[in-house]
Amino acid sequence: MSQGSAGLAVKRVIVALDPAVEGDVEKLLGIARLACREGAGIKVGLPMLALGGSEAVSEAARLCSGGGLRVLDLKLADIGYVMRLAVESLARGFDAAIAHAFIGSEGALEELKGALEGMGVRLVLVLSMSHQGSAEVIDPCLDRLISVATRVRPWGVVAPATRPGVIARVRSAMPRTVIMSPGVGAQGGRPGDAICLGGADYEIVGRVVTRSPDPVSALRSVAGSIAERCPERLLPAST
């Protein structure tokens, strides 16, 4: 592994900032800046909103305004009207927002996409998830989910590091769409599975970095593992 490929790999790792208790909020906001400066960016969602309020969500985005991808991950899955209200309040300052493809386009994702575009925020659609239960309904419906995504034309999609075969199917169906892969680390995906085996663009890590006594080293260590496995895949990510 060259120094160069490790440097490229770390720009493919997004850090999920999910506080478990109120006392974690400040600590994770401290990691936000590091994750954007050293890594590819941050992902914040419902735990940050619940424990830190909309102020903490906005602050995470602000701390990353010097660079790095800021992803708002509320796993939106409601009617268009409700999702529009939610993103109008919360998505400012973010580069992208995640919603579920399974809710469909008409009266839902088409309205969300319009609302996000008006705010300069890109849409990312979940096509598959990292937990076992994704095999119960989501994965058997993957062709339909890809068909929704093909119609809605999001900037990015989510497919799990825990099932690189699913990522490869998504990559083949949507060759030019950014793929983000959660599930690395605590959920069982090995660093590099998503990028090296599946063809993902970004791997998302949470607790492995945020619970480390040295988050930057933990982030670099994940990146180093990816760089060792497939340095040839690590051209600079498209953004």
Next chain:
Amino acid sequence: MSQGSAGLAVKRVIVALDPAVEGDVEKLLGIARLACREGAGIKVGLPMLALGGSEAVSEAARLCSGGGLRVLDLKLADIGYVMRLAVESLARGFDAAIAHAFIGSEGALEELKGALEGMGVRLVLVLSMSHQGSAEVIDPCLDRLISVATRVRPWGVVAPATRPGVIARVRSAMPRTVIMSPGVGAQGGRPGDAICLGGADYEIVGRVVTRSPDPVSALRSVAGSIAERCPERLLPAST
């Protein structure tokens, strides 16, 4: 329509409190008490959390503590770990919390159900939605969704007032599960479609009541329409 059936019907109408702008939060909290005293209860979700914070969400539940069903509707659709963090912060004081059946049981709904049970909160699963896009992926997967719900055994399920035929399929598959039906009013469902045609237990109305200059009259008017259509269905709702 007798006075008695109108009185029973109003106890089948839940009011969705979704603020569109920050100034709506106080107004909707004012309606919370009325909705619980006069009607069946309240449903609050992401717009209230985004605009009023977790304090407003808790306050809505507190205002209904004298009676009425308090439903937290975040349309949860994440891995178990993240949903657990969210409900531990937000679900206290509520009677029920809504999640999507779509995400499956293993590593998701089973963990959520355990977390909710520990807090005395009942689980409600979305099986179908009120917007047109529900026909793209969700409804074609309805048998799988019902199968997840049959395994998870939630207290209640959600099926849309806009498609009473879907409610009837759910009622037939889950005869003893509470069915809540959104989509009445602004979304196109007529009052009574869900209860009278589909066999639902509760109809959920939002803007028709919350944007009325006289929310109590609007609520009673919805109930009156239900009572006229099917007084024979209006035995006291199971809770």
